[in-house]
Amino acid sequence: MGSNSIGIFENASQSVSLKKESVPNSIMNLITDYLLSKKLKPGDxxxxxxxxxxxxxxxxxxxxxxxxxxxxxGVVEIRKGIGSFVSSSIPSSAMNPLVLSLLFEQGLSLNLVELRVLIDNGVGELVIEKASDADIAALESINEQIQNVATTHVNAGKELKELDLQFHSKMFEIADNPLITKVGFTIYKLFNVAMENSMVASPVTAYRNHLMIINSIKQKDRLLLRDSVKNSLVVWSQFINGQK
Incomplete structure (x- = not known):
């Protein structure tokens, strides 16, 4: 490790008081502060x-x-046998204050699930109002890809997660509300690991739940939409924070 990095953190130890209940948060904020101020750079x-x-x-x-x-x-990458490094390419969402604040919320699991329910229901309501036949066909196409991967691939959690995000990205696009999109993707960022693990455990579930959502849009059935969203969350919410 370079002496410059050591010097930076030695200075930090003299100027930063870390409270026990927020040590991880303080370490994160310290490192991100140095990244933003260019005292640390990608690859260090x-x-x-x-x-x-x-x-x-x-x-x-x-x-x-x-x-x-x-x-x-995505701010830090671990290189086995070498150490921890600032990632060469840092996603912009990593510096999003909302991501950071939500990450350290107490009762993360329940709070996030409830927030995700509200967002998915709200987006679904807008999609019911705004979706064209072409929009519905696009959602069906993505869901067919999910079904294909789920039934023909083994341990395809990552691929299924990406297709799931495509499906919800299309929902956001149809809803056509930039503010909801920004908040929604912030929440989805925090569900990445739980989503991937749930896809491995129950690969066909996403297809079935999305099919319910699509049918609720076709029928303009808001009650069915709410049931669909609830069913979508039941399986993968168990994987948040390593519960499974």
Whole structure:
């Protein structure tokens, strides 16, 4: 690791007071602050766990949790046998304050599921009002791809997750509300791991739930829409925060 990175964090240890209940959050904010101020740049190696513990006066678990969260957001990448590095390409969503604040909310699982229900129901209502026949056909096409992958591929969680995001991206496009789209994708960002794990465990479920959503749009049936959204969340919500 470069001496420049060590110096940066040694200075930080003298100027930053980390509260025990928010150590991972503080570590994340510290690193993102240095990225934004150009004191760290993509590709730079981070201090080792032991160095961070010493520099910041915190425990190993706190350091690991902070690094893990940065890795989840795509800010940090782990190179086995070498160490932790600032990612070469950092997604813009990683610096989104809403992503960061939601990531550290207490009761993350229940709160996020409830928020996702509200967003999916709201988007669905708009789609029922605005969808054309061509829009519905596009949703059906994506869902057919999901069915094909789910029934012919093994352990295709990542591919199914991407197709699921395509489906919901199309829903956002039809809803045609940029504010809902921005908030919606922020929420979806936090569900990435849970979504992929649920796709592996129950690959056909997404297809069936999307089919219910499509039918609710065709029939302009808002009650069916709400049932569809609820069913969509039941399986993968169990995977949030490693519950399964």
């Amino acid at each position: 190696q981070l201090p080792t766990e032991q160095e961070l513990m010493s520099m910041l006066g915190v425990g190993r678990n706190s350091v690991r949790e902070g690094i893990k969260m940065l890795t989840t957001l």
